[in-house]
Amino acid sequence: MDPRQSRGHNILLVEDNPGDVRLTQEAFKEGKKKVNLEVVMDGIEALRYLNKEGEYAECPTPDLILLDLNLPKWDGRQVLKAIKSDKKLRSIPVLVLTTSNAEHDVINSYDLHANCFINKPVDFDSFFMIIQQIEAFWLKTTILPTSVG
């Protein structure tokens, strides 16, 4: 049995907008999969979390990262670059979830090895649907690197 079925998936949400954090938490709660959603609100904290620094020493390596692009301190682009150039971290799928749909953000994110780019919808229902689709695809359909070996 996949150990994740009992312990659930660990997802790191890097998001500075409290409204979006709340929506994401609620949407995953509605879902069928058990999700432990950890939240950090800027890019520096994201890297500290992933490198298990300080208070994050005992935190699990996430199965999946949801990354906003526009963040205080280090922005999402810098975070993405740091993750994907780190041998220990680069296999974790990073889903860019942003209100930006600017062409250069799309191109640049994939260039930095984002695993997908999702335009964050502004209305509640569409946002919920996106999270459901993330759950269905990334937590049910795919085999994540953390579930093997």
Ligand SMILES: [Mg+2]
């Ligand atoms: Mg933001």
